[in-house]
Amino acid sequence: MRNFEVASLLLEIADILEIQQENAFRVRAYRKGAQAVEALPEDLASVAARGELLDIPGIGKDLAAKIQECLACGQIAYLEELRRQIPAGVVQLMRIQGLGPRTARLLFDQMGVDSIDKLEALCLAHKLAGLPGIKRKTEENILKGIQVWRSGRERVPIGSALEIADAVVARLKELASVRQIAVAGSLRRRRETVKDIDILAVSEQPAEVMERFVGLHGVAEVVARGETKSSVRLRDIQVDLRVVETESFGAALQYFTGSKQHNIRVREMAQRRGLKVSEYGVFEESSDRRVAGATEAEVYAAVGLPFIPPELREDAGEIEAALDGRLPTLVTEADVRGDLQLHTTWSDGLPSVAELAAAAQARGYAYIAVTDHSKSATIARGMSEERLLQMLADVESVNRTRSGFRVLAGCEVDIQADGELDFPDELLRRLDLVQVSVHSRFKMSRDEMTARIVRAVRHPLVHILGHPTGRLLGERAPYELDLEAVLQAARASGTAVEINASPQRLDLNDVAARRAKELGIPIVISTDAHAVPHLDFMRFGVDVARRAWLTAADVLNTRQEPDLRTWLAAKRSHPA
């Protein structure tokens, strides 16, 4: 059983307990436990086998026992019992925006509502008005919520969310009264998908800012409108705006960036020091005197912490690391010296090698690798062996024209169903860089797929495993795979793994990349660009790397060109 599956069972327990109006802290304990499990960079089964479940913060005796039970028999008896009391359909009701546990309980108890379909029918027939606390308006809001839920666009990929957020920020910045403005929330933490966009501004004319905000082009609905806080639906996503005073900006930014769990930890630390943290600032409990608030650094300092980068704020060990002075210096886009997975006219890319080299050098890179597809990738116009040789000549001629810049001749070689590579060794040996990836036969069994990839990763001429899980965000689930086994094979053979920065892929993801780092596996961040503008995807890959706690030293393509070439050569003499 996968970690996320265990986590989802724990979350379901939390949901049901919440509907049953159980102790809120007990509910929180299950949610926290679920989050800890999901963020765990290693398989729960391995941790359990070592008897270390209790070492996971947030997992105590009870949760450890339930996790053990999960791993042993795939279910939790306690949850089965809860499900008999509150059917799954009732838990589903809480997926509707504006509908929480109290209302779900009320609807189930009084009207037997146990599905969203039934809820919709009753709303349309105006059968809910008259229940305590429900009138016409509430029915309307529930129907709107059901529409949003049906549209299925509950989470938006980071690429499109950033685009919308940047546009909103630009429009609001035009107002002279807007002194400061920033994106907060999970978008600032650079989660791969987000549920909404949070924007924070400082202005002495909050009313003017709100006015501009709710009137923005593309606003489909004003969800809420207050003096300092408003929400709209804009192009299928909710955007929240808060306006605060200058002296509160840092506190508000810290607060609205979250995560919720991270903030709870910060507040607990503040409490122990006799302080109270809110979005308005840090205050002395006794006197209400403000001690911090204008900047985030100030807020963290007040509770005894160094500044923690937003990407780490998930309560996944960053508080402890900060206290011990072990926070990593995260890799930045400026550290990246080259891009190692690129496609050109030699297969399915748009630019020529020369065009790509010019664009990459203009961007400040010192090198790139062109990695066109191998012959089996027919859909992607994979290269025949002759064309591969012609590509080598092309790369050589481009290298003659450019100084201070190097094009490495590479290939993205298909991993065939049995783990064999798509080109013979004598050809691979002529390449500077060999990347291997799966592009076919996605539906193999977990064992077969694992064996297939492990075999390729162990091949002595292979440098990098590309998009290791094969997922396409929101389109295709990762293939069945024992990723831990693949990573162990990479470690043993010295092979690097890729963070594919294409916003469609982001593969490895943050959790897996963090595990790869833990194992000491070299990591590359590549865009997989098929056109010149795709070189800009690098920022998304760096975001994943930062969420994975990576420093520049963990990332191969931050090295100087000679160092990289040394690594590429040394890899081939690595004892397999």
Add this chain to the structure above:
DNA sequence: GCCGTTTTCGGCCCGACTGTTTTCAGTCG
């Protein structure tokens, strides 16, 4: 249910907005 430089018991983050209310509960982040 978890946790411990205040604690093995008694705590556990904090405020805005809406819709229903005549003073507040529910939801959200």
